Amino acid sequence: MAIDPAQPQAQSNQQDIEQIQQLLNQFQHNLPLSSTPYADMASQLGTDEASLLSLLKTLQDEQIISRIGAVFRANRVGVSTLAAMAVPKDRLEQVAEIISSYPAVNHNYEREHHFNLWFVLTAQDSEQLQSILENMQQKTGIVILSLPMEEDYHIDLGFPLQLISNNLQGGEKND
């Protein structure tokens, strides 16, 4: 029987994918709070610390993981708001660029609606937030709708495994 050189490669890819699934499934929350969290995670995953660190580094380089850290509840640390503007179509790029240039803005999206520019603004306190909003309105001449979160109904456990597993094999996504 001829040796198929593709076979071992395919097998190891499958193992890698299973390991990544397991990693993401278990540790999008409940990161160990110990002196050696990566070693503890590795032992739970049946691998060693060095291999896990190198896998995490790869996933970070490939931008599948943005970071390993804390997700803070909105408005618990500092203040934030979701802001919307109805920007005339021919000014959208120019206004979006102005808004993105503020360090306090972390998301800025065009959406399909009369209110077509949506961004999230964070600041240390509500006075600072208010003064940034006023400054933006002055610079752009467009009224801003500020819609701060009042109640959070979603329990964040990370992105669910079955959604992730369907897509790990999809290769490079470019958007």
Added chain:
Amino acid sequence: MIDERKLIAELQKGLPLTSHPYAEIAERIKSTETEVLEHITLMQSRGDIKRMGIVVRHRKLGYTANAMVVWDIPDNMVDELGHCFGQFDFVTLSYRRPRHLPDWPYNLFCMIHGQDREDVLNNLQLLITSCNVEHVQHSVLFSKRCFKQRGAYYVYKDRQKESVSCN
């Protein structure tokens, strides 16, 4: 005393990929590993930290479509429906926000993800049926262009370098 703001900034940047990441953070903010770990536990118990873990990028996993779906819900039903929306796998946030009449009548926002537009709309239909909101006025705001996206910096230095990117 630990400097909470400095700790938050480090936890938002992300843990270093080294054997003793909490000790490394402690060194950066002139604290101790024990203090750092205790303070993270405290912020978790206060609910300031929702989770500690790996933060993935949906888009890189093929979930490139998303719609913010906004609803005009009677005030006495908003808690119940907010919880109902928040339980779905494909929903990544479910928030009550103020109305701004007359321009903006919507008081409940949820973010629905999917692999494409159709997938998002199918998920929305499932949510509508499951939570019995067939007759509630709502609007679907698909995302088009991303002008900027990064983690929130609640603590930032005056002249921090701004990277404008979308994943």
